[in-house]
Amino acid sequence: MLTRLLFIALLLTTFGQVNAQRFGYVDTQVIVEKMPEYAQAQSEIEKQAEIWRKEVEEKQAAVQKMRMDFEAEKVLLPEELRQQRLAAIDAKEKEVMEFQNKMFGIEGQIYQKRLELMKPIQDKIYAAVEKVARKRRLSFIFDKAGDLVMIFADPTHNYTDIVMEELGIAENNQQQGGKPGTGKKGNN
Numbered sequence: 001m002l003t004r005l006l007f008i009a010l011l012l013t014t015f016g017q018v019n020a021q022r023f024g025y026v027d028t029q030v031i032v033e034k035m036p037e038y039a040q041a042q043s044e045i046e047k048q049a050e051i052w053r054k055e056v057e058e059k060q061a062a063v064q065k066m067r068m069d070f071e072a073e074k075v076l077l078p079e080e081l082r083q084q085r086l087a088a089i090d091a092k093e094k095e096v097m098e099f100q101n102k103m104f105g106i107e108g109q110i111y112q113k114r115l116e117l118m119k120p121i122q123d124k125i126y127a128a129v130e131k132v133a134r135k136r137r138l139s140f141i142f143d144k145a146g147d148l149v150m151i152f153a154d155p156t157h158n159y160t161d162i163v164m165e166e167l168g169i170a171e172n173n174q175q176q177g178g179k180p181g182t183g184k185k186g187n188n
Contacts, residue, residue, distance in 0.1 A: 022138045024159040029145035031125055034169045041117035051109050052103040057138060059096040066092060128166040132159055 032038050070085050077085065103109045133141050141159065 022136070023140035023142070024133075025142040025144050026129060026137070026156045026158070026160045026163050027144040028125055031164055031167070031169075032121065034119060034164060035124075035167065036169075037121050037124075039116075041114075041121065044117060045110065045114055048113055049104075052110070055097065056100050056103070059092075059099060063089065063092045063096055124167065125163070128163045129159075132166055133161050134181050136162075 066085075066089050070082075070089060074082055074085075101108065105111075129141055132138075136159070138159075142159075144160075
């Protein structure tokens with residue numbers, strides 16, 4: 001990670017000296033949270049997750065009932081029937097676990113749904129970032145919310161509000177103390 005940061009710093013320094021390239025940054029997390037589409041997507045994801053949670057709970061309750069019924073009857077059952085019932089309970093538990101993993105696992109349905117709903121939002125943000133970069137003749141725009149760690153970022157290079165304006169979700173820049181990308185104090 002340190003090597004990556006040093007490489008980027010060296011790259012910026014080299015390019016800055018040769019071409020006087022300009023750069024800026026945005027905070028896509030701030031932008032995403034201000035987008036109405038994001039709230040709608042989150043709501044849809046939560047509704048679907050709740051449906052699947054209830055389904056998992058129902059399946060778990062059915063397994064629990066099977067286990068309680070077995071415990072109540074096991075003294076009356078022959079050994080062969082006990083083994084069959086235990087095997088059926090184990091198979092049902094495995095089925096519930098597989099369903100839960102299919103819905104909520106690492107590559108599960110909820111993850112796929114989130115990707116499906118967030119892709120258009122991300123595409124819209126990236127298009128706006130690109131448009132701002134071209135208008136402002138910026139060579140680089142970094143994402144403050146991404147993996148790149150920004151130890152210090154001069155607010156004059158923050159283009160978050162300008163990208164939000166491009167998306168139609170602009171608001172006063174009270175947190176930054178000025179217009180992003182301009183270095184001037186005041187409202188947008």
